[in-house]
Amino acid sequence: MNNGKNLKAVAYGEVLWDVFANEKKIGGAPLNVALRMKTLGCEVAMISCVGNDEDGRAIKEQVKQLGLETDTIVVSEDFPTGLVNVTLNERGSATYEISYPSAWDKIELNELAKATVKAADVLIYGSLVCRDDVSRKALEELLQNDVYKVFDVNLRKPHYTYEILNQLMLSADFVKFNDEELLEITATMNSPFTSLEDNMRFIAEKNKVRAMCVTKGKHGALLMWEGELYQNGGYPVKVSDTVGAGDSFLAALITSLLTDKTPQEAIDFACAVGALVAESPGANPEISHSRIENLVGKVKI
Numbered sequence: 001m002n003n004g005k006n007l008k009a010v011a012y013g014e015v016l017w018d019v020f021a022n023e024k025k026i027g028g029a030p031l032n033v034a035l036r037m038k039t040l041g042c043e044v045a046m047i048s049c050v051g052n053d054e055d056g057r058a059i060k061e062q063v064k065q066l067g068l069e070t071d072t073i074v075v076s077e078d079f080p081t082g083l084v085n086v087t088l089n090e091r092g093s094a095t096y097e098i099s100y101p102s103a104w105d106k107i108e109l110n111e112l113a114k115a116t117v118k119a120a121d122v123l124i125y126g127s128l129v130c131r132d133d134v135s136r137k138a139l140e141e142l143l144q145n146d147v148y149k150v151f152d153v154n155l156r157k158p159h160y161t162y163e164i165l166n167q168l169m170l171s172a173d174f175v176k177f178n179d180e181e182l183l184e185i186t187a188t189m190n191s192p193f194t195s196l197e198d199n200m201r202f203i204a205e206k207n208k209v210r211a212m213c214v215t216k217g218k219h220g221a222l223l224m225w226e227g228e229l230y231q232n233g234g235y236p237v238k239v240s241d242t243v244g245a246g247d248s249f250l251a252a253l254i255t256s257l258l259t260d261k262t263p264q265e266a267i268d269f270a271c272a273v274g275a276l277v278a279e280s281p282g283a284n285p286e287i288s289h290s291r292i293e294n295l296v297g298k299v300k301i
């Protein structure tokens with residue numbers, strides 16, 4: 001699959017182990033986005049930090065094997081590699097218990113990281129990494145660069161404040177919410193609206209965000225792009241777990257929008273990718289191009 005063409009992407013933030021009942025898998029929203037963008041043909045670097053421990057070496061090893069630049073992942077002598085306990089409910093929805101402090105809370109930028117962002121087309125970041133001042137300040141430095149900035153809101157209680165979320169939105173060219181996140185954030189901004197569409201317009205107006213998307217679980221997603229709204233009603237799949245589905249959705253959407261797809265094609269493609277990730281266990285299952293094409297070809301709900 002190669003629709004990423006020569007898009008150069010950098011993801012900034014947490015890399016960690018998602019610890020499920022019977023196994024552990026690499027995760028962290030920005031890493032999940034990065035890995036999916038790589039499978040879509042982008043050139044991708046991951047900026048993060050791991051501990052000087054077995055868990056850290058194993059993450060770097062795996063991520064390198066999957067084709068990402070990992071010399072931008074620094075090693076901390078003082079903090080351990082991140083771990084997250086993932087609990088799934090009967091519908092496959094996850095709750096996360098995220099250890100603190102983790103090495104990724106203390107990201108220090110090396111020269112390669114700075115140079116890589118300078119040369120990149122797109123920078124993806126989320127809110128979780130901003131729970132600690134060290135990683136938040138490093139992100140602020142990267143956000144000074146002239147690069148297309150994608151903010152993956154990714155609210156993980158209790159690791160965020162509205163003040164920081166607001167700053168992160170103001171820096172972004174593109175923002176990704178899920179439906180609950182959009183409604184929670186717009187409520188704190190005293191939005192008088194109840195529908196997702198009205199709240200998208202509200203936030204666009206208030207925060208001068210010109211492009212955004214909102215995922216709606218099995219009901220698909222909405223996209224605001226160049227002033228127009230696009231939607232996809234979702235694809236029927238049997239959900240295994242939803243971990244990382246939104247991350248892969250975002251990877252597919254951004255890759256498509258910034259290369260050669262129309263906004264409608266981009267959201268259809270992204271919804272299919274997200275659905276297929278939800279159908280398989282963990283955040284980073286392999287998904288073949290033919291399965292995506294097959295699903296896109298199916299009638300939407």
Ligand SMILES: OC[C@H]1O[C@](O)(CO)[C@@H](O)[C@@H]1O
Nearest residue numbers: 018027028029084243244283
């Ligand atoms: O990043 C925080 C958590 O969110 C996920 O990325 C899923 O979206 C998990 O892989 C990780 O544990």
